[in-house]
Amino acid sequence: MTIRIWEGQSFNDPPPEPQREAPVTRRSFLRTSSAAVGGVAALAAALSPLRDLKEDDAVSIDKFLQKHYKEMTPKEMEAALARISADVEKRYNIRPDIRDIKPMAGVEFVYALNLSRCIGCRRCVHACVNENNQSRDPEIQYIRVVEMPRGTLDLEKGNHHYNRPTVPDAGHFYMPVQCHQCANPPCVKVCPVEATWKELDGIVVIDYDWCIGCRYCEAACPYWARRFNFTKPSVPADRLNPEMSYLSNRPRPKGVMEKCHFCLHRTRQGRLPACLEACPTGARKFGNVLDPDSEVSQILRTKRVFVLKEEVGTLPRFFYYFDERYPRSLDPQAESVAKSLGHAQPPAAAPAAPQEGHR
Amino acid sequence: MIDSAPQPHRPPPATRLGLPIGAIGPLFVVVAVWLSFWSPKVEVPHAGVATVSRDRFLPGARRQPIGDPPATNVGGFSHACNECHRLFDSPPVSRRTLMQHTAIVLNHGMNNQCFNCHDRKNREKLVLHDGTLLPFSEVPRLCSQCHGTVFRDWQKGMHGKTMGSWNAASGKQHRLSCNDCHDPHAPAYQGIIPLPAPNTLRMGNQEPAAEQEHRHMPLRQWSLPEMPEPELMGPVQPGPEPTTPAKEDHQ
Numbered sequence: 289m290t291i292r293i294w295e296g297q298s299f300n301d302p303p304p305e306p307q308r309e310a311p312v313t314r315r316s317f318l319r320t321s322s323a324a325v326g327g328v329a330a331l332a333a334a335l336s337p338l339r340d341l342k343e344d345d346a347v348s349i350d351k352f353l354q355k356h357y358k359e360m361t362p363k364e365m366e367a368a369l370a371r372i373s374a375d376v377e378k379r380y381n382i383r384p385d386i387r388d389i390k391p392m393a394g395v396e397f398v399y400a401l402n403l404s405r406c407i408g409c410r411r412c413v414h415a416c417v418n419e420n421n422q423s424r425d426p427e428i429q430y431i432r433v434v435e436m437p438r439g440t441l442d443l444e445k446g447n448h449h450y451n452r453p454t455v456p457d458a459g460h461f462y463m464p465v466q467c468h469q470c471a472n473p474p475c476v477k478v479c480p481v482e483a484t485w486k487e488l489d490g491i492v493v494i495d496y497d498w499c500i501g502c503r504y505c506e507a508a509c510p511y512w513a514r515r516f517n518f519t520k521p522s523v524p525a526d527r528l529n530p531e532m533s534y535l536s537n538r539p540r541p542k543g544v545m546e547k548c549h550f551c552l553h554r555t556r557q558g559r560l561p562a563c564l565e566a567c568p569t570g571a572r573k574f575g576n577v578l579d580p581d582s583e584v585s586q587i588l589r590t591k592r593v594f595v596l597k598e599e600v601g602t603l604p605r606f607f608y609y610f611d612e613r614y615p616r617s618l619d620p621q622a623e624s625v626a627k628s629l630g631h632a633q634p635p636a637a638a639p640a641a642p643q644e645g646h647r
Numbered sequence: 648m649i650d651s652a653p654q655p656h657r658p659p660p661a662t663r664l665g666l667p668i669g670a671i672g673p674l675f676v677v678v679a680v681w682l683s684f685w686s687p688k689v690e691v692p693h694a695g696v697a698t699v700s701r702d703r704f705l706p707g708a709r710r711q712p713i714g715d716p717p718a719t720n721v722g723g724f725s726h727a728c729n730e731c732h733r734l735f736d737s738p739p740v741s742r743r744t745l746m747q748h749t750a751i752v753l754n755h756g757m758n759n760q761c762f763n764c765h766d767r768k769n770r771e772k773l774v775l776h777d778g779t780l781l782p783f784s785e786v787p788r789l790c791s792q793c794h795g796t797v798f799r800d801w802q803k804g805m806h807g808k809t810m811g812s813w814n815a816a817s818g819k820q821h822r823l824s825c826n827d828c829h830d831p832h833a834p835a836y837q838g839i840i841p842l843p844a845p846n847t848l849r850m851g852n853q854e855p856a857a858e859q860e861h862r863h864m865p866l867r868q869w870s871l872p873e874m875p876e877p878e879l880m881g882p883v884q885p886g887p888e889p890t891t892p893a894k895e896d897h898q
Contacts, residue, residue, distance in 0.1 A: 318669060318672075319672070322669075322672030322673060322675075322676065323672065325676050326672060326675045326676050326679060329675075329676050329679030329680050329683065330675075330679045332679070332680075332683040333679045333680075333682040333683040336682070336683045336684075407836070407838070407839065408841060409839050409840075409841050409842065410841050410842040410843070410844070411703070411704040411842060412704075413842065413845070414699040414703065414704050414842045414843075415704040415706075417699075418699075418701060418704070427845060427846050429845050432845065448844065448845060449844045449845070450841075450844065451841070451843075451844050452841060453840065454838035454839060454840055454841075455838055455839065455840075455841045456838060555813065558812045558813070558814050558817050558819065559811075559812060559813075560809070560810070560811070560812065560813055562706075565706030565707075565810065566704040566705070566706055567808070568709045568828075568839065569709075569808075569828070569836065570806070570807045570808030570809075570823070570828070573804070573805070573809075574813050575813040575814075576813065576814065579815075581815065582804075582813070582815070583803065583804030583805060583809060583813075586803045586804065586805055587805050590803075590805070591805065611800070611806070612796060
């Protein structure tokens, strides 16, 4: 509209003087100033989440410039460990014993779990949380114990929220699921930044400082083994495990993935995983599959072994196996279980059923 | 001049909506200012810090087996077995209720005679079927007389629990004995209280119903507490429901 006013002028008039080019009218002033205020306010609104940042949310220069685990020289690793140690000490007031523990030569780890013995007591779950400094709130747990009705391996029928006065329940068996440390890991394939990879001893590890938190690996894992830190993990200082390693149980930052790593800070030094030590029934077995006399090698040779979701081709290092059991006809639970599953009656009880029918 | 010609019957466009167009700018300002100072207070119920006492998952043996040589507590003092048993001879076969050792519950299937395992004369020894005396520390050999396949597995580490190290060559490995886990008098494993279930939704402790089965949708419990259990989610397990129609057919 202002232009039109100027169009109305005759071209024969003397050229407009510089100071007359755009007189500030009341309307144009209001328009411009409201746009400016609105823009500033919108910018402030867009930046307002920054108000929630805490002091330690900012990434330090050292951490920002830290290289990938595989590219760090020993000296750089030393500096990274010193930085992490200082961070932990500042946050928890505990000086951790943090190291970078390399795989042992001639060792490939394998886990075997006896489904005949597992009673679903969840001791392993909480021992793992305690050992690996997992977040308590929100809860992050590497192991899920799935309660399954007897007679099926359909995980759709599983329930991990079971809460019984005592376990085991007669009609169920219990199947703990954790990272299977696949030899052909889909999580490693999908990682866009190579923050997760397979180590020489078969353990799939994560560099928590390299992970960008895209959660592709979580989606790729067929065993639901990976966990994401949506918030900064909270671990009570008095429960912090000071024995740490770079690739395993050091405190994780917010926004990265984590998962079971076969307690590599223990197992690479010859010890046993925390979940195994806590198991009250000895259902968990761990060892070196390259040693033909190890417990796991004997199990793989002689027991009835299976892997979960074999058809997806992940080649897990985590095996489930069964013991021999006494004949089903002698099993006091067999009849009720068979009935509940809608199967035919077991042979011992079979003669009774037709008689009832004839009556 | 043509454009600016007055159009008397048409109201100015800004007021057509009944709202002066100049009010939109300040409205945006107000909304933006409000957004920048308003923090959403979303109440997410959560369980708080779930701590499970460490002594709930201590590594090691599940029970304290009797020592070797064995001793028992009588009147608050520890006594060797033979302090009493060398004074009293025992009948060769006895099925009477014990007057002493009342804490012992014998529930070992058909193996219900004391002297199947204990030596009648020397109560600080165990006895094999062939009469060989055995110290209490060699319990697995005694048990292996009947539980052969389990003994075979145990020797190779396929049954029972190994502590110390996964590496047999390290020398730190030791295997728990039969009676580190099983009570020899009642060897069946007793049920134990499970540790808390995962709290996947941070919604406090989920309390599944007594006849809990297969909860695919934990959200259901939180958002729709009154919703009846859908058929598909219902118990796969027994229950009287599936059997009632069958009974009616028979009658």
